[in-house]
Amino acid sequence: xxxAYMDRAAAAAEPEDAGEPAAPVAAxxxxxxxxxxxxxxxxxxxxxxxxxxxxxxAIRAAALTAGLxxxxxxxxxxxxxxxxxxxxxxxxxxxxxxxxRRGAPQMQLVGCPDGTSGGxxxxxxxxxxxxxxxxxxxxxxxKTHGLAPASWTDYLRLTVGGTLSNGGVxxxxxxxxxxxxxxxxxxxxxxxxxxxxxxxxxxxxxxxxVLGGLGQFGVITRARIPLRRAPRRVRWTRVVYASFADYTxxxxxxxxxxxxxxxxxxxxxxxxxxxxxxxxxxxxxxxGGARFxxxxxxxxxxxxxxxxxxALYQYTDDEDKGTAATTxxxxxxxxxxxxxxxxxxxxxxxxxxxxxxxxxxxxxRNGSWDAPHPWLNLFVxxxxxxDFDRAVIKGMLADGIDGPMLVYPMLKxxxxxxxxxxxxxxxxxxxxxxxxFCRAGGPAVDELVAQNGAxxxxxxxxxxxxxxxxxxxxxxAEWARHFGAARWRRFVERKARYDPLAILAPGQKIxxxxx
Ligand code: FAD
Numbered sequence: 001x002x003x004a005y006m007d008r009a010a011a012a013a014e015p016e017d018a019g020e021p022a023a024p025v026a027a028x029x030x031x032x033x034x035x036x037x038x039x040x041x042x043x044x045x046x047x048x049x050x051x052x053x054x055x056x057x058a059i060r061a062a063a064l065t066a067g068l069x070x071x072x073x074x075x076x077x078x079x080x081x082x083x084x085x086x087x088x089x090x091x092x093x094x095x096x097x098x099x100x101r102r103g104a105p106q107m108q109l110v111g112c113p114d115g116t117s118g119g120x121x122x123x124x125x126x127x128x129x130x131x132x133x134x135x136x137x138x139x140x141x142x143k144t145h146g147l148a149p150a151s152w153t154d155y156l157r158l159t160v161g162g163t164l165s166n167g168g169v170x171x172x173x174x175x176x177x178x179x180x181x182x183x184x185x186x187x188x189x190x191x192x193x194x195x196x197x198x199x200x201x202x203x204x205x206x207x208x209x210v211l212g213g214l215g216q217f218g219v220i221t222r223a224r225i226p227l228r229r230a231p232r233r234v235r236w237t238r239v240v241y242a243s244f245a246d247y248t249x250x251x252x253x254x255x256x257x258x259x260x261x262x263x264x265x266x267x268x269x270x271x272x273x274x275x276x277x278x279x280x281x282x283x284x285x286x287x288g289g290a291r292f293x294x295x296x297x298x299x300x301x302x303x304x305x306x307x308x309x310x311a312l313y314q315y316t317d318d319e320d321k322g323t324a325a326t327t328x329x330x331x332x333x334x335x336x337x338x339x340x341x342x343x344x345x346x347x348x349x350x351x352x353x354x355x356x357x358x359x360x361x362x363x364x365r366n367g368s369w370d371a372p373h374p375w376l377n378l379f380v381x382x383x384x385x386x387d388f389d390r391a392v393i394k395g396m397l398a399d400g401i402d403g404p405m406l407v408y409p410m411l412k413x414x415x416x417x418x419x420x421x422x423x424x425x426x427x428x429x430x431x432x433x434x435x436x437f438c439r440a441g442g443p444a445v446d447e448l449v450a451q452n453g454a455x456x457x458x459x460x461x462x463x464x465x466x467x468x469x470x471x472x473x474x475x476x477a478e479w480a481r482h483f484g485a486a487r488w489r490r491f492v493e494r495k496a497r498y499d500p501l502a503i504l505a506p507g508q509k510i511x512x513x514x515x
Contacts, residue, residue, distance in 0.1 A: 031090040036079025037372035038449065041086035041507065043071075048095035052187060052195050052221040055096070058089055059219070060193035062503050069506040069513050072219045074131060074162030077155075079375045080472035082214070083162070084507040091219060093131030093161055105132040107140050109147075110224060122226040123147070125184055130161030130220035135354070141227060142350055148230035150176035154267075155356040161220035165505075166470060167212055167421050169410065169431055171265035171311065174255035177414035180211040180421060184226055188218035191499025195221070204418070209494040212421030214471075215505030216491075217498040231264075231313035234352040235324040237344040238286055238309045239337035242301035244389045246336040248409070251308055252382060252428055254335075255409050263331065265311035268408040270393050272400040273297070273305050278439075279400025288345040296340040303398045306407070308337065311352065368402075368437040372445045376434040376452040381426035381465035382409060388432070388464055392455055397434070402442055406433035420491060422483050424465040431469065472509075479510050 032042045049055045055072075062068040069088035076083055084090070097105035108127040124147070128137055134149075135156035141148045152170045153163055164186075168179025176182065185199040188210055196218075198207035209217045241247035247268065254266050273294075274280040281292040284307050297305070310332070314324045325344070332342075363369035380388050385407075397405065412427050423429065434455075436448055459466045473479050480488040495502065495511055502511040 030076060031073055031092065032084065033076070034079065034081060034083060035077045035373055036081070036375065037370075038079065038374060038445070039081040039084070041081055041084040043085050043090040044068075044087050046090045046092055048092045050096065050099035052096075052189055055091060055189045055219050055221055056193045056195050058091060059189060059191065059503060062089060063191075063193060063501055066515065067513055068503070070219075070503050071505055071507050072130070072161060072215055074159030074165075075133065075157060077158050077162065078507075079373050079470065081507045082470070082472070082505070086506070088506060093129075093159060093219075095131070096221060097129040097131030097133075097136075097159070104140070105129045105136050107132065107137065109145060109227075122150075122228055124227055125224045126227055127222055127224050128160055129222060130159065130164075132160050133157050134160065134163070137225065138350060138353055142230045145227070146230050147227040148349070149179075149182060149225050150228055151179045151182040152353055153179070155360070156353060157357075157360070160223050160225070164211055164220060164223060165213060165215045169469075171267035171309065171408065173410045173414065174266055175259065175262055175264060175414075178410070178421075180419050181414055181416055182226055183211065183223055185224035186210055186220055187222035188220055190218040191501060191503045199224075205494070206498060208416065208418035209420055209498060211416075211419040213494075214420070214508045214510070216420075216495055216508065216510060217504070219504070229315065231315055231349045232317050233314040233324070234264075234347055234349055235312040235314065235328045235344065236286060236309075236347055236352055237311070237328055237332065237342065238284060238307050239332065239335065239343075240284060240292075240297075240341035241306040241308065241337050242298050243336075244304075244306060244386065244394075247306040247308060248382070248385060250335045250337070251409050254308075254310065255411060255428070261331070263310040263328075264313045266309070266408060267406065268306060268308040270304050270306050270389075270397075270405040270407050272398070273301055273303050276400065278402055278437075283404075284341075285343045286345050287347070288343065290343045292343075293340065296338055298338065302394060304394050308335075309408075313349070314346075363437060366439075368439055371438040373438070374436050374445055374448040374452060375470075376432075376436075376455060377469040378432045378455075378459070379424050379467045379469055380430045380432050380459070381424040382428035382430065383426050384462075384464040384466070385430050387462060388459070388466075391458055391462065392432075396451065396455060396458075401434050401436045401448075402439050403435040403437040404433070406431060406435065420487075420494070422467045422471075422487060424467055426465060429465075433469075474509055476510075 031046045032040050047058045062070045069085045071085035072091045073083040110125040151172050154170050163179050187197050189195045272279040312324050312328045409428050409430050501514040
């Protein structure tokens with residue numbers, strides 16, 4: 001049965017306009033690894049679908065083959081094997097994105113009156129393949145139409161289907177919602193091999209199940225993303241705090257401002273109070289040439305400092321350049337940051353959103369991009385973030401982690417409770433992202449993995465209201481605890497409805513494949 005399917009897929013592999021083959025290719029490949037570099041699982045084959053039908057055929061073939069599973073692989077930027085399928089089929093979703101036009105995914109503008117853009121709110125939509133990178137959506141939207149989605153991730157070489165299966169957060173989330181709150185419609189191939197179009201009004205249960213659904217309910221082959229007028233430039237500012245209480249009070253004030261008095265982006269991170277080039281002061285200044293002057297820090301500043309990062313969009317090139325700088329300064333005037341430790345720059349919108357590419361280039365140069373990444377991402381309720389800071393950031397991580405330690409707030413009311421994402425209880429919660437880059441001569445990877453485990457145990461032991469983001473658990477009991485009783489019941493029911501044989505996303509290790 002498997003071979004028959006492969007033959008059929010191979011036949012479908014040569015559409016006249018396809019720039020990429022859509023045939024299954026030999027295993028022994030990138031699909032056995034991911035960005036985390038901690039686990040590996042060899043698939044039986046990698047399928048390169050050209051169409052949603054190819055995805056459906058692969059899933060139907062798996063349904064007829066005992067024990068066979070199917071994992072959609074976006075760009076493989078998971079860190080714990082979530083996009084892998086040991087002995088199963090891996091669907092290379094990049095192939096689907098690139099199948100109809102060499103080098104660029106096919107995207108389409110939908111619902112624009114006369115193809116024109118409207119005001120600052122949603123004016124139309126983009127239909128994009130599930131395997132498109134957000135970077136590709138950005139360049140296509142801005143260059144071709146002067147339009148862009150409102151909600152991003154920090155790093156854009158992630159796929160639309162991959163982030164929508166998790167959440168998709170960045171500094172815009174507090175205001176515009178996460179990426180799972182910025183989708184109008186999905187085309188999904190469910191675990192029974194059916195291709196369905198769903199939205200908040202048509203098959204809403206499937207639509208919300210898939211959003212944040214960890215790939216469990218279907219493969220996203222197309223997403224309809226709301227677009228707005230794209231800003232031209234961004235006033236980007238960083239300021240420094242010695243006090244975590246001041247940092248969180250200001251950050252929470254900023255994310256609860258009314259839209260007409262709010263920044264477009266609020267993020268922040270913890271860093272080490274030292275001149276360490278990776279973990280310390282040199283990691284704070286943004287391009288512009290300003291120097292970090294540690295003599296401005298108050299006496300008694302602790303081992304860890306905090307950097308709040310905000311951005312204000314500008315919609316014209318010139319006239320409001322000065323205005324944005326002034327508005328930004330006025331909005332920041334009440335904040336309690338260390339005066340003098342402020343860094344600002346005016347940058348293009350695309351450059352701002354592409355800022356992590358520079359980090360990638362440097363990490364590729366020094367080899368840490370290809371080294372393991374024992375990352376830990378958590379959502380921690382505002383109620384417990386001060387205790388978390390004391391016990392974990394200033395306690396266990398006071399020397400830094402050789403990478404960013406993001407700590408910034410977002411609002412639960414911007415997330416639809418019908419999606420599959422599991423969040424803490426409180427309205428304000430923080431993303432805590434420990435983005436470790438292993439360097440030569442640094443701690444052993446096992447030690448870092450063990451430290452992540454210790455942090456999770458401390459969260460549980462201290463009763464912090466928290467959830468793992470990109471969770472990695474083993475066995476039903478741990479997953480049930482992650483979701484909580486009611487949401488776990490719903491998750492299990494949805495699995496039975498949309499993927500009854502548990503074919504999809506086996507790398508999440510939630511449900512065993514039905515015999
Ligand atoms: P993969 O890792 O390939 O897949 C992730 C999961 O989604 C798997 O279970 C897979 O089976 C499933 N999946 C993939 N495609 C589909 C599809 N089309 N349909 C259904 N299921 C699918 N996340 C943020 O929220 N904000 C950030 O700022 C951010 N920055 C990051 C920076 C870096 C450098 C890295 C490596 C990751 C970052 N992430 C961030 C995490 C990222 O969102 C996750 O790795 C996510 O899984 C997307 O990666 P991917 O597209 O490569 O998906």
